[in-house]
Amino acid sequence: MTAMADDSPDMRLADAYQHCQQVTRSGESDRYLATLLAPPAAQPALFALYAFAHEVGRIRDVVKQPLAGEIRLQWWRDVVMGEGRGDVSGNPVAAALLDVIARYRLPQKVFLDLLDARTFDLYDDPMPSVASLEGYCGETSSVLLRLASLIIADGGDSGGGDAPGHGGVAFGVAGLLRSLPWSARLGQVFVPADLLARHGAGREDIVQGRDTPAVRAALADMRALAQSHYGAFRKTLAASPRAVRAAFLPVAVTPLYLHRMDRPDWRPFTEVVEPPQWRRQWRIWRASRGAWGR
Template identity: 50%
Template structure:
């Protein structure tokens, strides 16, 4: 199977997304077939940079891995690097006029993941989500519009933030287990939740209040995304497909409120597929 062709096996780029980013993998299967190689390349790049913390034991090797991607994006050798994700990404950049700055900003945002510093504020969290999740939706919309600018930056901006916030809620036990605090410090201070009690997995009213506020923030962004998407072209709405899972994930988070460290914040595989399929049909 070629590096461009999506499929269940044999293709490194596609399989990387299938194994580590199931939501975006499934949403891509519902996209137009000729756009799937670029979308898989984009999401595989995201997997490569977002998983650096999992692969390294210290920040310095992680910084070196991120610098590798910065160097590739700053240079002209991506298409000949020998790295299947870099080569697929280079083809997508050339074909769909993707701005490399957006990819470089995504790498810069992911530097936060390498350290145990807490997220300072809600504004910082929204910025982080915008440069990662929203940026992916924006670049996807460019590919789905054949490289033209389809507009809709407000729609994908809000949708990306909402999707990232839902992801942070889902990943709470995993992130806390490795010493990371994505919950904003200003929000934690408002409700009397300390970093120490969070890392100790103490479940009480302060934690529940913070998580409820994050869910409310995600729903606020999702409402804004829906309003903006009403006048957006199909390419933008298709790029937003993963955000269809935001509300099901938030509902799952509410069900797990009694013990968010032990109860899974997830939905069934069948519901995930059906939700993404319905959203992709409505986007056309």
């Protein structure tokens, strides 16, 4: 049998998937740890999905002007629609993502909605309301759980949208709270304006890193929102087919972050909340056995 040439399409695609695994491992550690407990056949596709999410989620970090970010988002829209300029295979994440979309017949619209939602990241406008925050997390976080369940189901029953909807909002809000040390310095305000106003705080309190009682009260409301969605997630999980619940394993770490941020000594603008990896692995492993915790 003739050995496969190193530059063959199959080999390049295999390398693209390997690259996605490394991107997920370095940039999306919770999703990486959870994917290790997913069905082996689905793991490469999940790594490609999460690598894509990581790449578009960090656009604000790597561009200096919103227009540059808009151009990058449009490039990804063209990729998803099959209209990418040039050789998309030159971008390993894009190449793997296109293969996953085709192989699992994933709906293009949900990717386009995610990219549209990420436009918010490029500007300094504050998150206007709690409802807007829930919608943002739904389109950037819940959608990944839904797509992961479709991948794991591989054409079978992936269940309804309640569990991924609530789980994604819980995971997403907790992630935004954890990212305060970075987002505030960039001028981004994900704390809803209605929560800030309720407690007598405003956008400048966040971007200036003012750790005041009013700001802490608004952040406590955000944690309560995340905890409420996590509770709803646990209740709706039973309605999801057991075979696809591995798609939701990243959500299992949410209480670890929320519990730390509930403590009075949490420093929201300077502390990176990062429980030890073994604790996160333990929570994910227990969830894989059906013990999700509170």
